[in-house]
Amino acid sequence: MGDPIHRQLRKAFGADVRSEAPLADSGAGIRISGIDLSQPLQTEQVNALFDALAQYRIMTLAGQDLDAFSAAHFERFANHWGAPLPHPSNFRRLGNTRYYEPELLPLEARPSTRVNAAFPDTLRCLPGADSPAVFVVTNVRDLRDEERQAGPKLVPSTTWHTDIEHHAIPLHVSMFLVHRAPVARDAPGGTWVPEWVPGPDDPQTDRYFEDSDPELLRLRRALPLNGETAYADTAAAFAALPAAEQARLSRIQVRRHSYNRNDQADFSPLVRTNPRSGIKSLHSPLWCPRPPTQIPIEIDGMSAQASRALLEEVEAHVLQPEFRYDHAHTPGDVTLWDLFMTIHVSPPMKENIQSLDDARLFYRISCKGEPALTLPRQDSSEWIGEHIFLEYTTPEEVIQAC
Ligand SMILES: [Fe+2]
DSSP: OOSHHHHHHHHHHOTTOEEEOOOSTTSOOEEEESOOTTSOOOHHHHHHHHHHHHHHSEEEEEOOOTTTOOHHHHHHHHTTTSEEOOOGGGEEESTTSSOEEEEEOOGGGSHHHHHHHHSTTTOOOOTTTTSTTOEEEESOOOOOHHHHHHOOEEEOOOOSBOTTOOSSSOOOEEEEEEEEOOOOOOSTTSSSSOOOOOOTTOGGGGGSOTTSOHHHHHHHHOOOSSSOEEEEEHHHHHHTSOHHHHHHHHTOEEEEOOSSTTSOOEEEESEEEOTTTOOEEESOOOSOSSTTTSOOOEETTSOHHHHHHHHHHHHHHHTSGGGEEEEOOOTTOEEEEETTTEEEEOOOEEESOOSGGGOOEEEEEEEESOOOSSSSOOOOHHHHHHHSGGGOOOOHHHHTOO
């Protein structure tokens, strides 16, 4: 407990607070227990948590009592970190594309309703999970007859990414509240899911462009098999670079397009400096986070081909094992990660599940804008109108919860 962050936490929350850090060999990760987030936080406590995340990039506040803690408490807590951004999974899709209309799905079509229909006698989403700000991250849903008959199937991971980095103000923190994590370990090798090796006819191979360097493809696909979230620490990766390379990357501005080709693209720096800790990191140093549908980013002053070559070189550096960390989830965990100092990927997953032992049910909230020591937040209506889908703000009754 000699670390200044540990001392600050004990001063703010009392001597019963315990913390363990770092969790990763890279220096990332802190796990804190003894903090009850169903209670409002004092200014000094919020400050201590801001400093802990600024230092450690990934932070778990373990042991929330899920009989008392709700997704509404979670959303109130999220308001300290930034304005919660409603998640597109709660919106209507435009036709068959991945573009979204900023219009909320009716409650019966929201992900939380589908979760509640899957195991109606034994599993319900926590109160508040149907908020537009809550992204229900899960493999739990009601199944059609043919899906039930076909049985569970393995779904490969998403690709390495940072959450919504292409807005004028990118998201800077995301957080999970863990309700259920899979406990089944019935795959060969004693893991939840078996290792996935893409075959030549596998439709999922298009998630990465196959003409990338084979070693880079191998690093991208080396993922955990028990439902952990995989992170790469872009702060440690930046710190490990030679000074000349750090200086070169620090001069780079990237143009990030949204999914919609007609939208204005914004320039943003590749290297960010955390305003609290002063730690420098690479913000989403990825040529194309979600190929092939998302438009690749470009480096100011470089061709598309040169942009790709440079960024895939940086990605191969960031994905080295010494910067990687697979985070295991436990029910009752609230886990935050700084989106400027990490990249992440969801793991291979079992879907069409019919046993609660396979259930992975998290609630995610992501935030943008300035942190707030006190609530309610004081964002202007103009700022909300410009930067937050649906002009959403957390309702007063949620901020006042309990
Ligand atoms: Fe993500």
